[in-house]
Amino acid sequence: MDARGPLRIGPLAVSPRLLLAPMSGVTDSAFRRIVRRASGSAVGLMFTEFVSVEALTRDDEKSLRMVRRRAEERPVAVQIFGADADRMVRAAALVERSGADVLDVNCGCPVPKVVKRGGGCELMRQPERLYGILTAIRREVSIPVTLKMRAGWDEETRNAAEIAAVAEAAGLAMVTVHGRTRVQLYHGEADWGVIAGIRRRVSIPVAGSGDVATAADALAREREFAPDAVMIGRAALANPWIFRQVEELRAGEAPVRPSLDDRIDMMRTYAAYLDEDYAPAVVAARLRQFAGRVTKGLHGGAPLRAAINEARTEQAILDLLCRFAEASSGEPVAAAAGDGAAWA
Ligand SMILES: Cc1cc2nc3c(=O)[nH]c(=O)nc-3n(C[C@H](O)[C@H](O)[C@H](O)COP(=O)(O)O)c2cc1C
Known part of the structure; x- marks a missing residue:
């Protein structure tokens, strides 16, 4: 149990203070359900992948699906990205109507296609425009609005604290900072030291993101940098049990080590969840990705992954996993994958 009690995001109480990051192409409803299944109530809030306000306000079916969620996933924050104030506001209203618990505005995406159009991290370079967009969104919706950003655009413009102040002035309920600049993309290390500077400027909660590879890492970041x-x-891509592991470690217990059977069972469940939402080709592609991550670090995992990469259907992938499980029964499962160390 976290002695600090729940995190308050406006009227929403989030407990524990552990968040599943928004990840494009990954954190869809099926994946969030998997995380809930693996980590139970140890994940406090889950974010959707970012959703384009352009597509959303054109009633694009794929984007509308990205906004939907099942009851067991809640609370869920829906993240939107875009640049046009009018579309941002209309998308925010649509997200609220869909029943989302939180609306998150993406100010951290580094992808050229997004920043060239004025969205994602480009918004950090235009604080006044950002303020206008955020206040317009706040006027429109009554659910809590949050923002996710990077440390800054580049080494010369590490302005996360200024952007946090803009967010607070516009009435936002929390900011999350991924401690890399836009220019760094995913290179180097995330700098959690930025949190202290943001804290000096604002009194809304500040969440930290970047490079938490294991449960022990999460607790170390809490101790050292005191994020909210x-x-x-x-790390959750390979190890959806990680949130549970953090809470177990916090309680002084040995963190759960998912067995091979647990992993295979999770992949089967994931396949079933995917089947509810996608066409067979998409199911096979997403399952291939997930199976590749979850089997990293397993004894005999490399040839299995090679075979999975060649498999074209969900059934073929599940058959391979099933045969692998039978052949390896009794073999120890390597620690690496269960600890999320594959990402370290
Ligand atoms: C595949 C992938 C997709 C991502 N998509 C998003 C996104 O849609 N929105 C966002 O704000 N951040 C996105 N991120 C950034 C993550 O939310 C997170 O801030 C970053 O990966 C650092 O945290 P980590 O080291 O725990 O992964 C993405 C990251 C990855 C690896």
Whole structure:
């Protein structure tokens, strides 16, 4: 149990203070359900992948699906990205109507296609425009609005504290900072030291993101940098149990080590969830990706992954996993994958 009690995001109480990061192409409803299944109530809030306001306000079916969620996933923050104030506001209203618990505005995406159009991290370079967009969104919706950003655009413009002040002035309820600049993309290390500078400027909660690879990492970041919440991204891709592991470690217990059977069972469940939402080709592609991550670090995992890469259907992938499980029964499962160390 976290002695600090729940994180308050406006009227929403989030407990524990552990967040699943928004990840494009990954944190869809099926994946969030998997995280809930693996980590139970140890994940406090889950973010959707970012959703284009352009597509959303054109009733694009794929984007509308990205906004939907099942009851077991809640609370869920829906993240939007874009640049046009009018479309941002209309998309925000649509997200609220869909029943989202939180609306998150993306100010951190480094992808050229997004920043060239004025969205994502480009918004950090235009604080006045950002303020206009955020206040317009706040006027439109009554659910809490949050923002996710980077440390800055580049080394010369590390302005996350200024952007946090803009967010607070516009009435936002929390900011999350991924401690890399736009120019760094995913290179180098995330700098959690930026949190202290942001704290000096604002009194809304500040969550930290970047490079939490294991449960021990999450607790170390809490101790060292005192963020209001820790967000976990890539480590959860290979290890959806990680949130549970953090809470177990916090309680002084040995963190759960998912067995091979647990992993295979999770992949089957993921396949079933995907089937509910996607066409067979998409299911096979997403399952291939997930199976590739979850089997990293397993004894005999490399040939299995090679075979999975060649498999074209969901059934073929599940058959391979099933045969692998039978052949390896009784073999120890390597620690690496269960600890999320594949990303370290
Ligand atoms: C595949 C992938 C997709 C991502 N998509 C998004 C996104 O849609 N929105 C966002 O704000 N951040 C996105 N991120 C950034 C993550 O939310 C997170 O801030 C970053 O990966 C650092 O945290 P980590 O080291 O725990 O993964 C993405 C990251 C990855 C690896």
